[in-house]
Amino acid sequence: MDTDDFIVKRIPKAARPFVVIGAGIVLQATYGIVYTFGNILPYLVSYLRWKVDPNQTNGSMIWLQSLMNGIPFSMVLGGYLERKIGGRKGAIFGSIIYTGSMALSYFSIEHSYFLLLLTFGCMQSFGQGVSYNCILIQAQRWMPHRVGLASGLIVAGFGLGGFFISPLQTKYINPKNLPAGPDGFFTQREILEKVPSLFILMAIVFGITQLIALCFLAEPKNPDEIETQSLISMESTPDLSSRQIVYSSTFKLLFATLFLNAIWCQTTSGFFKAYGMTFIHDDFFLAMISSFAAMANCTSRVLWGLFVDKTSYQTSMMIACTVGSALMWTLATIRWLEDRSFYFLWICGMFTCIGGTYTLVPYACHKSFGSYNFGIAYGLLQLSLVITDYF
Template sequence: MVLMDPGRWLLRCMPRGWNPVIVIIGGIAINLTVGIGYTFGNMLPYIVSYLRQRVDSSLTKGAMFWLHAASGGIPFTTLLGGYLEKRLGPRMGAICGCVLLTTGVALSYFAIKMSFYLMLITYGVILGVGHGIAYNCALICAQRWLPNRVGLASGLIVGGIGCSAFIFSPIQTKFINPHNYVPNKDGFFYQSDLLDRVPYVFLLLAGIFVALQLFGVLFLVNPESVNEATTPSESNDENEPLIVHVREENAEISVEVRDVLRSSTFYALSVSLACSAIWVNIASVFYKAYGETFIDDDFFLAMVSSASSVCNALSRVLWGVIADKL
């Protein structure tokens, strides 16, 4: 007796037209955890204050940019994510990424108590590698379920990353700073009860991540066929294989790595991404540190991050829809 994949079994129990929706919701759940990097600016004052008071008094807020930069290998680890997805499938590939990401966050509970350089490894490198792998596996899977609306599928999946701060920035601030303390004039927190809670926020985040990721990977399965010209509306037999209609012009094309590296388009897109990422990262990392110089409300600054993430998410979906129309 062969046991059926539980995620696929659940999809078969649902109306056929809902299958892509459920898979994409699973991918969004994973990417909500992947987008934790967008909360770094919200966490920066807490992390640097803890490190200065409990570990190394010479650290500055400027040093925190290196912590964020340590996860900067994400564009390269997405390549690894694509490789793992091809070899292992979207679920197992995503599990590899999720385990790394969540482990990096959980280990930061210990790392922040010991060394800034250990934080570079756990909250930087390990988290960044997991980010790239899990993100790409969820993205590829969603695109396979909506092959004729790749822009929409991609926009919804990466919108989960953009929306991460909407959920996690308020959670972080409410947990670490429930009394809405304001930093001293030098920009650092000195309240001992606040500092005591900083390491534990990593365990809280890791626990939430596990719950979201378990739900997400359950439904991260490929359609059973991507070549047969059958739409869900053409059959009402719930016992038939899950089939997704694909137009011939959208058939998958294989491109060799060496051909990509010879393409001028590849380098133009890489330079464009790098230039746009610079200002995005600077703004997202230092917005709160700057805001605290003239705004004495930590809750408000956390909500700034939360509100901006909604715009971030919606714009990703919008441009995905526009891309489908072009």
């Protein structure tokens, strides 16, 4: 495809889609901090108990995870900005907010849980939501006839970050693999004192990476248009109002699907380490589970994208929901097997199904509402995550 972008147009035409999508994957990897929440949860709550409020518990941190999973209308704004100013400028705007809020969390965690909710929860999630949608839309425009694969690759990047970030977080904060106390909290001063500086470290690494990758995020010139097809009965149309989208039966079914799946997806990704610490007393092993679960999440998203391109949304989502539900309902029995390798397999399997949910829904949204309407429609679908936070 052709492009007017100053940098990308100097790359051979055949390689441009791969370069842009590669840049999108790298950017998404820096935004995937939410998939490391389960790994850093024990460190954050231990620090807050030591420095701010001794009554903090793992359960009280659910509000932080909920905010990290999405802020209302941030993705809608991302879709709007992509239309008005382009994907790169929209992603730059989101990245500045995202990385800046990460750095501010160095100060907020030292003073208040509420301030941490504001910086590491609200602001970080808002910036991530804006950038996420801009990047996803650009990728789909570069591969208009392989939407499932394009979506899978981009959202795979979102899961990829956890594979690298989780072990680095643990190595930085707990390099000696010191165990948590019998209540599941760390009390060692050498661990707790490193928690605030972790935010600065992540902000620097993410900021440099984003600065480079954003140079290669570009929009194709006159992208090929593909015929949109409804999953149910809505006729294709080049432009739909938000009201038309929300009142369609397709949107309602996708909204319900994302809402129901997100309940167990967020529970698994947020609390698997805290639960594992009740019977596995090895911080490095749990960090390894977090890392490989992120890789399972990442790899599965590409595979789900390929699979749905060959089959259908209905078939793919039915498989993901069935397997995910079975693993979720049997997770509590794993601790009685007294073999931590089973816990490793169960968590990786569950993250594979999580990858399915967040690949198949954007695929269905694009197929149902078309490329032009995708940004707004998918942003509105993400509002289901806000409702999920209250369950």
